[in-house]
Amino acid sequence: MSNLQILDKQYVANTYARFPVEIISGKGSILTDSDGKEYIDMGSGIAVSIFGQGDPNWLQAVTEQLGKVQHTSNLYYTEPCAKLAQLLCEKTGMKKVFFGNSGAEANECAIKAARKYAAEKKGAEYSTVITLENSFHGRTLTTLSATGQAHYHELFQPLTPGFAHTPANDFESLKALALQEKTAGIMLEIVQGEGGVIALDKEFVQATAAFCKEQDIVLIVDEVQTGNGRTGAMYAYMHYGIQPDVVTTAKGLGGGLPIGAALLGEKVESVLGFGDHGSTFGGNPVCCAGAVCIVERLDDAFFAEVQRKSKKIITALQGAKGVKSVSGLGLMLGIETEKAAKDIVAACMEQGVLCLTAKAKVRLLPPLNIPDALLDKAIEIIKSACAS
Ligand code: PLP
Numbered sequence: 524m525s526n527l528q529i530l531d532k533q534y535v536a537n538t539y540a541r542f543p544v545e546i547i548s549g550k551g552s553i554l555t556d557s558d559g560k561e562y563i564d565m566g567s568g569i570a571v572s573i574f575g576q577g578d579p580n581w582l583q584a585v586t587e588q589l590g591k592v593q594h595t596s597n598l599y600y601t602e603p604c605a606k607l608a609q610l611l612c613e614k615t616g617m618k619k620v621f622f623g624n625s626g627a628e629a630n631e632c633a634i635k636a637a638r639k640y641a642a643e644k645k646g647a648e649y650s651t652v653i654t655l656e657n658s659f660h661g662r663t664l665t666t667l668s669a670t671g672q673a674h675y676h677e678l679f680q681p682l683t684p685g686f687a688h689t690p691a692n693d694f695e696s697l698k699a700l701a702l703q704e705k706t707a708g709i710m711l712e713i714v715q716g717e718g719g720v721i722a723l724d725k726e727f728v729q730a731t732a733a734f735c736k737e738q739d740i741v742l743i744v745d746e747v748q749t750g751n752g753r754t755g756a757m758y759a760y761m762h763y764g765i766q767p768d769v770v771t772t773a774k775g776l777g778g779g780l781p782i783g784a785a786l787l788g789e790k791v792e793s794v795l796g797f798g799d800h801g802s803t804f805g806g807n808p809v810c811c812a813g814a815v816c817i818v819e820r821l822d823d824a825f826f827a828e829v830q831r832k833s834k835k836i837i838t839a840l841q842g843a844k845g846v847k848s849v850s851g852l853g854l855m856l857g858i859e860t861e862k863a864a865k866d867i868v869a870a871c872m873e874q875g876v877l878c879l880t881a882k883a884k885v886r887l888l889p890p891l892n893i894p895d896a897l898l899d900k901a902i903e904i905i906k907s908a909c910a911s
Pocket of ligand 1: 660774
């Protein structure tokens with residue numbers, strides 16, 4: 524084991540099972556380790572570096588802002604924060620944005636907004652937030668409580684009260700639960716990412732959205748993983764023809780710097796007032812300047828490219844030897860394989876391709892601008908790892 528790995532094991536909390544790979548640099552969709560070995564990055568830091576490593580425009584935006592002011596506080600105005608909020612609202616039809624630092628923090632804001640809205644409209648007892656079984660909404664205690672996977676809950680009792688879970692794609696069960704509980708909000712991932720890259724059924728999502736409207740329940744869509752072009756649309760809900768009340772986003776939004784955002788629609792835009800919520804680093808000018816540079820480039824032509832590359836992967840892998848099925852949307856794909864996913868990931872790594880897993884699947888989340896030549900090479904390596 525190298526000195527770095529010994530140091531890391533000694534001093535960094537044991538929460539991550541790391542591969543024995545030390546990444547020291549990257550350019551675009553290529554990462555280089557300490558032995559000089561190059562890898563095609565099919566994970567982009569779990570859906571974060573959507574324009575790859577060291578994207579020149581992003582780098583310029585971030586370094587320019589670093590040279591001006593790296594941080595103030597939310598007591599003062601800064602331009603990147605306001606500009607990013609404007610861009611996000613213009614691209615979604617949402618009305619206001621709260622900035623934090625992560626997906627979990629964005630979801631915390633969404634949950635608070637739903638509870639306060641319901642408390643004011645219907646009474647404080649209307650506090651339940653319903654989420655789906657097999658969902659993932661974060662690691663803070665409240666977002667963990669929202670997460671519909673019991674194994675994450677076991678050792679962290681007592682959880683935050685006020686969450687109930689119902690099976691995905693079963694609208695009648697969701698409706699029954701929502702009517703039985705005093706429901707403030709319903710929160711969905713359009714594609715369950717950590718749960719195995721499973722897109723929800725359109726009818727279920729549309730029926731849920733209509734039900735929320737009818738019952739005046741806050742509909743929250745968690746787009747932390749699916750957002751910012753990942754599925755071939757600005758946000759995945761746009762494929763489904765619905766308009767959520769809150770959209771949460773993080774990961775790809777910052778292109779590699781920590782940022783999370785809760786986009787608040789008309790129903791809840793004014794629900795959180797002075798002092799109701801806050802975050803020291805929320806709206807940090809450097810992170811926001813980088814995010815502006817990302818979001819500005821997310822347009823229909825770009826989404827069409829994401830969809831084209833997605834089709835290329837699906838066409839190559841669907842029905843290939845050792846592949847049982849391919850799921851997901853855009854460049855968020857899960858491959859169900861005959862061999863164990865972890866063995867495929869290890870074989871790909873050996874051959875210079877970094878992939879992820881999600882439950883029993885191999886998960887692909889490449890940079891959205893990955894060049895075709897690299898994508899083709901990665902597909903061949905993944906295919907042969909599945910076949911052997
Ligand atoms: N929500 C979803 C759908 C996610 O995929 C994740 C992270 O994987 C989170 C929330 C939590 O985001 P973060 O790790 O930035 O807190």
